[in-house]
Amino acid sequence: MKFRKRIIAGNWKMNKTVSEAVELSAAIRHELAECNDVDVVLCPPFTAIAAVAESLEGTTISYGAQNMHWESSGAFTGEISPFMLRGLYCHYVILGHSERRTYFGETDEIVNRKAQAALAATLRPIVCVGETLEQRESGDHIGVVSAQVHASLAGISGADLKKTVIAYEPVWAIGTGLTASPEQAQEMHACIRKEIAVLCSQEAADAVRIQYGGSMKPSNAAELLEQPDIDGGLIGGASLEARSFVELVKIARERN
Numbered sequence: 001m002k003f004r005k006r007i008i009a010g011n012w013k014m015n016k017t018v019s020e021a022v023e024l025s026a027a028i029r030h031e032l033a034e035c036n037d038v039d040v041v042l043c044p045p046f047t048a049i050a051a052v053a054e055s056l057e058g059t060t061i062s063y064g065a066q067n068m069h070w071e072s073s074g075a076f077t078g079e080i081s082p083f084m085l086r087g088l089y090c091h092y093v094i095l096g097h098s099e100r101r102t103y104f105g106e107t108d109e110i111v112n113r114k115a116q117a118a119l120a121a122t123l124r125p126i127v128c129v130g131e132t133l134e135q136r137e138s139g140d141h142i143g144v145v146s147a148q149v150h151a152s153l154a155g156i157s158g159a160d161l162k163k164t165v166i167a168y169e170p171v172w173a174i175g176t177g178l179t180a181s182p183e184q185a186q187e188m189h190a191c192i193r194k195e196i197a198v199l200c201s202q203e204a205a206d207a208v209r210i211q212y213g214g215s216m217k218p219s220n221a222a223e224l225l226e227q228p229d230i231d232g233g234l235i236g237g238a239s240l241e242a243r244s245f246v247e248l249v250k251i252a253r254e255r256n
């Protein structure tokens with residue numbers, strides 16, 4: 001099996017003013033400034049990206065956005081383009097989060113356009129997929145997520161897939177305190193990897209990093225990160241406090 005560097009990313013969602021964001025990133029920086037063995041990524045709201053970037057200068061901690069438009073510029077009031085994010089030296093962008101899909105109508109086709117645009121702008125997309133509770137209960141979860149992976153990543157080359165991160169986030173586990181069991185998560189991660197092999201190549205499947213997301217916290221992270229196909233976490237609630245986020249990175253480090 002190929003070595004995949006673990007990746008822990010904080011999705012701050014619509015939280016933190018600029019000053020609160022700087023305070024949080026400074027506290028994380030204090031603990032993790034020289035973390036080389038795990039990729040650490042902070043995704044503040046757009047308004048705080050520049051200030052967080054400045055506070056992370058000179059560290060190995062990366063940062064990114066939570067969404068973007070696929071066009072490079074134009075009449076799209078309220079939107080942000082990939083090149084604007086590159087202009088802030090962002091490394092990553094979260095795409096197709098279930099909250100974007102549910103509240104803002106994002107489809108797999110939109111996510112695919114965004115992923116292609118991100119890669120063209122040398123941003124690394126974190127593409128989110130996941131089933132609802134209803135889909136899991138009806139036994140459709142594997143089919144639903146496989147279809148999301150296919151449609152969201154269609155047409156992306158092997159070289160670009162290696163730069164892409166996939167986040168498996170069961171919708172029923174996001175912000176609910178419910179977590180997929182390590183077995184449930186591993187089963188889905190293995191299926192996602194298999195889909196990448198079908199979609200592209202075994203080489204790309206071996207290289208792509210797949211994060212788990214959905215109520216991941218220090219008390220449940222170790223058993224999830226021990227699974228062979230779980231390469232990290234996309235963290236919501238537990239990324240809003242330095243202590244729990246730093247603890248999660250440390251747990252990931254110990255499992256390298």
Ligand code: PGA
Nearest residue numbers: 174175214215235236237
């Ligand atoms: P949560 O959110 O950790 O609060 O469940 C994860 C996410 O939505 O990315």
